[in-house]
Amino acid sequence: MEQFLIISHIICGGTVLLLGLIQMINRKGSKNHILLGQIYVGAMWWICLSAFAIITFYRFSAFLMVIAVLTFHTSFVGVRVLRRKKIGTEKWYDWAVAIATSLFGAGLIIYGIHTYFTTNNPILALLCGIFGFFTLKNGIEDLRFFIKPNVSEKSWWLYQHIGAMGGSYIAAMTAFAVQNPNIFLPNSSYQWLLWILPSVIGTPLITMAIKHWRKKLNTSRATV
Incomplete structure (x- = not known):
């Protein structure tokens, strides 16, 4: 397998x-x-x-x-x-994926901070911080759009x-x-x-x- x-x-x-x-x-x-x-x-x-x-x-x-x-x-x-x-047709699983992605991003940032102070690997800590930030940002942007959609363009x-x-x-x-x-x-x-x-x-x-x-x-x- x-x-x-x-x-x-x-x-x-x-x-x-x-x-x-x-x-x-x-x-x-x-x-x-x-x-x-x-x-x-x-x-x-x-x-x-x-x-x-x-x-x-x-x-x-x-x-x-x-x-x-x-x-x-x-x-x-x-x-x-x-x-x-x-607008407003999001399903429960759209919310679930956005929340899980946000939590993962936040966890990755915390892990990066932990890595920076507990190991001699600043590169890994930096990468965790970068990927964690953008993952958290993506999840939060989804949630923000669901809560208050700011749609000014038809497409x-x-x-x-x-x-x-x-x-x-x-x-x-x-x-x-x-x-x-x-x-x-x-x-x-x-x-x-x-x-x-x-x-x-x-x-x-x-x-x-x-x-x-x-x-x-x-x-x-x-x-x-």
């Missing part, structure tokens, strides 16, 4: 990395985009499930745990926002979808880079940068994509 979990985890990881690239150039809203998106999310959720199974039954890995939480939360939000385009759900699915791909790229450091920074003492480089590179690209679609939709509405 452990071997099956590991092999299927790797296969689904490769599937996500490939489909993520294809989806970036796929025509948004097309049947092909929807189908590949469903496969992408299914593979992503199996990555999360298999990671938690490995952690629970075979060997604990803080790395697997953090990436599993991040990939599940972002892909979950990316799917759910397409099904709750109408708000599209922008949230792009941001969430882009975030899930960044998490997948982070996992791949951290697990294969010698591909990107061979024999380097700076391999810890692979934890943050995908976010540093990917976040501006997501912002650009959202701006592109906002401009495109606003232009099309203005000409109608």
Whole structure:
């Protein structure tokens, strides 16, 4: 079973990395985009499930745990926002995921502080703080939106979808880079940068994509 979990985890990881690239150039809203998106999310959720199974039954890995939480939360939000385009249609499990994500982020920050003062590993403490902060931020932003939605744009759900699915791909790229450091920074003492480089590179690209679609939709509405 452990071997099956590991092999299927790797296969689904490769599937996500490939489909993520294809989806970036796929025509948004097309049947092909929807189908590949469903496969992408299914593979992503199996990555999360298999990671938690490995952690629970075979060997604990803080790395697997953090990436599993991040990939599940972002892909979950990316799917759910397409099904709750109408404000106030959140389900109990939307709240549950947001609360659990917030608590995990807060716990990661506390663990980072504990690591800083009890071990000689400031890099680990820094990474825990960074990932904990953004995980907590994501969860709180979801909760804040549920409580008091600030919707000033008709296609708000599209922008949230792009941001969430882009975030899930960044998490997948982070996992791949951290697990294969010698591909990107061979024999380097700076391999810890692979934890943050995908976010540093990917976040501006997501912002650009959202701006592109906002401009495109606003232009099309203005000409109608």
